[in-house]
Amino acid sequence: MKATLFNAHGGPEVLSYEDVSEPTPSAGEVLLRLDAGGLNYIDTYHREGLYPVDLPCIPGVEGAGVVIGLGDGVTDVKEGDRVGFAGAMGSYAEQIAVPADRLIPLPEGCSSEDAAAVLLQGMTAHYLVHGSYRLGADDTALVHAAAGGVGLLLVQMAKKRGARVIGTVSTAEKEALAREAGADEVIRYTETDFEAETRRLTDDAGVEVVYDSVGLTTFDAGLRLLKPLGTMVLFGQSSGPVPPVNPQILSAEGSLFLTRPTMAHYILTRQALLDRASEVLNWVASGELSVRVGARYSLAEAGAAHTALQSRQTTGKVLLLP
Known part of the structure; x- marks a missing residue:
């Protein structure tokens, strides 16, 4: 499969679009075919080395797609289910193995692009106004x-x-x-x-x-x-x-x-994750929350996407499409 990765820390130029081995889901994991991945500022911190990651690294912590494989012990989802995730590394790829307990089912009326555009940033906004300071x-x-x-x-x-x-x-x-x-x-x-x-x-x-x-x-x-x-x-x-x-x-x-704050502490339990993510996705599906996708890039264009984000040329959400 194709993926964008980096073998050393640095600027957007270290991102490389390559052939890599398809992931195999371990026990408790689910294999997804990604429809869309979200670009987030934390991706640039991983690329630059501000936040430590193992090298080589396929960045990206947010995406959505369809379940195409199950690891041992997974019973809560099935092949063909539409799901999203935030917080699992590796979304700059055509496929990803994600822990089943980090998946969020997508409601009717919420597309994969909607989910990839809103999950991480939407849950961030949610905990900021409901948790970090209760407006x-x-x-x-x-x-x-x-x-x-x-x-x-x-x-x-x-x-x-x-x-x-x-x-x-x-x-x-x-x-x-x-x-x-x-x-x-x-x-x-x-x-x-x-x-x-x-x-x-x-x-x-x-x-x-x-x-x-x-x-x-x-x-x-x-x-x-x-x-x-x-x-x-x-x-x-x-x-x-x-x-x-x-x-x-x-x-x-x-x-x-x-x-x-960091989002991880606001979604420590499976229930906390589902409560926060489901409210955000349901707002999107019902039209109560508007999601603006400012730009779409292919995986091969991830370097250009990083450059645009860091130079403040973007508005709303930037998506990476396999």
Whole structure:
């Protein structure tokens, strides 16, 4: 079968489209024929070596397709079932073996592309607004990268909970997308200082929560924008990692709360995974949650997809198609 992999860490140029052996499902695993895989920022961290992986590595942690084989002991799914997954490495391929307990059945009305586009980022947005900080109708949230894959979903879910949303974006096109998703106010940080503009929009009161996937270039200003007892949710580092934080800063800025969440801790059990994923997929199937696929690339074009993602040329979700 064909797959895209890397044998050494580096830039997008280390990604190579090659023939590899077809996987064989071990006990407790299921073999899938992939219809679509999702591109996520964590894929670039794996490629660059920021997060350790064994080499050679077939990256990609999200996808959807059809069950074509079962390992010993698997009884909950059967060949022909339509399923998705998030958190199993190896989706830059035509086939993948996935632990059966990580699979999510796809509801009617939800395609493989829908699932590959929403599972990881949708569950991320879900735990951000329901877990890391439980948004309420009286809250104002600052959402960085509001037109990105997570951002567009996060804005929609925040509005479902009744919160006021201020988003930051880089272009007029992205501003339009963030507003379409429901953002009440959108700041183009390339033209306006987002800290000063957020203060103006909130009458200098600040916000209850900052959702920050950008990291290095936005973190300090985000802390300054929080109300007393506010929460900084740092869930990414697209501009670079945030240096270690002196806890005394949190006290001085208003007894603030700081969390650096990862999805794995919000889906530790099979039931937690099913509850979170099923709600997201059912919202998609019913039309309550809109998923924007900004671009589709073939597996052979994965390097170009990484380049587009890291240069902030993308909006919404990027898919890789076998």
